[in-house]
Ligand SMILES: Nc1ncnc2c1ncn2[C@@H]1O[C@H](COP(=O)(O)OP(=O)(O)O)[C@@H](O)[C@H]1O
């Protein structure tokens with residue numbers, strides 16, 4: 291008897307990713323005001339930063355509180371490689387990502403064997419050090435006023451706001467596609483396995499330490515990409531990139547959007563960038579409001595807004611059960 | 627013995643501080659053999675199991691698997707070599723569906739890492755789909771195909787154990803090691819498990835079972851190693867082991883053993 295041929299397994303579709311990107315691509319056509327385009331760039335920047343954190347913490351279960359340091363480091367490296375070494379923007383992009391990858395590797399190497407909170411504390415300490423250096427090593431970093439990021443040029447001319455926007459969108463698209471590929475592939479499954487039970491993952495052949503190190507490096511590189519997005523948008527990098535409020539924004543985004551979900555980082559970023567526009571009157575209380583939001587979401591909506599939509603298990607359940615049913619169906623047809 | 631053993635444990639010794647938990651334990655498992663490992667609480671069964679599966683290294687002694695010395699190889703090397711295990715306290719991935727848990731058993735067969743995976747993007751979809759079919763077949767084997775999409779919380783302990791076994795089987799192991807698979811199961815579930823192990827045995831699966839349910843292990847195993855206080859006190863067929871004075875003494879007490887003879 292020949293083995294019945296089975297239909298291809300349904301995998302969650304990539305369609306929503308293209309919907310997000312299409313909306314992103316349409317924004318400059320719909321919203322002509324520079325103000326909104328700047329906000330949209332900030333949304334993408336934060337989304338990129340948070341997708342890295344989502345993979346690291348939401349999926350692999352490792353907390354790094356030092357993401358703002360990698361964010362800042364990426365932006366500084368991108369600027370410095372151009373200013374001090376005269377590298378072209380594209381080469382500086384590659385160089386700064388490689389630099390951040392090496393730094394995070396050096397930090398992760400000794401730490402990931404230890405329990406989670408060591409990584410959290412050590413990366414937080416790294417953020418404080420990085421911020422201190424950015425502030426104090428004035429000759430090199432320009433101190434408080436920071437350094438200027440060379441404007442992007444095309445055929446000798448500075449590209450306009452729309453050009454910058456599409457550059458940011460392009461970088462965000464790469465990260466979004468990687469983030470989504472990882473989550474939907476066996477690699478995402480492996481990360482979640484490590485998050486849930488390292489011993490069992492190891493027994494199934496997962497090289498836990500290596501996996502954790504790779505995710506840490508990847509999330510740092512994503513943070514660096516976000517930093518570069520910020521740099522080419524604001525044309526300036528200063529120590530505020532690795533200040534505490536960036537960490538608070540990041541945590542607010544992932545908690546509101548939904549940790550360990552596919553689209554939590556994007557949805558959360560839209561809200562956190564839009565919220566202050568609605569709450570302008572609250573100026574000084576912004577951080578307090580973010581904190582309150584984190585608490586409310588952690589208590590009432592632990593999987594965030596995206597979790598509401600994705601309903602975590604629902605799609606998996608439907609898919610898997612459908613799989614099983616269809617298999618039986620095919621077998622029946624084959625027999626009859 | 628003409629056929630080389632699939633697993634060979636040679637002079638295993640483990641010390642925890644001042645406590646000698648395992649003292650000079652040796653045994654072999656032939657291909658196709660189902661071996662039981664029994665002994666009273668604290669005898670050293672789990673410690674032996676942990677050393678074979680690479681969770682903790684022995685103080686001295688050697689472990690050979692399919693003619694390779696694996697004594698100090700880390701735990702993650704076992705699955706690709708063809709050794710799979712379950713856990714005494716079920717350790718399923720709580721954030722993954724039942725199906726995804728079983729799929730994790732196939733993880734070493736997938737490309738390792740982001741770049742390797744992107745390089746094989748074309749064949750990855752097919753591999754995922756074939757793996758799913760295989761995982762569902764395994765769930766059918768343990769009778770849980772209709773639970774494929776459920777979260778782990780929705781399972782009873784008995785079902786969770788079966789998922790653990792399906793996950794271990796997914797890697798197509800040559801040696802399946804089960805740590806107290808019947809613990810916490812009711813009679814019907816235990817019978818069901820026994821039948822399943824019998825089917826696996828008929829298919830030629832080599833197994834090492836750690837159990838304290840004597841009835842269960844006598845039925846399921848070809849040979850049994852009995853441990854007490856870290857020492858191997860008997861090794862033979864169920865009938866031989868039952869007659870062994872030391873075994874009776876360890877399980878029931880010295881006086882009972884004397885009374886028997
Ligand atoms: N991590 C450990 N540290 C110290 N002693 C241990 C450890 N694990 C097990 N032991 C001791 O080793 C002996 C054997 O334990 P174990 O292998 O768990 O027995 P079993 O599984 O047969 O009940 C016991 O005396 C136990 O207390």
Ligand SMILES: [Mg+2]
Pocket residue numbers: 671672714
């Ligand atoms: Mg035990």
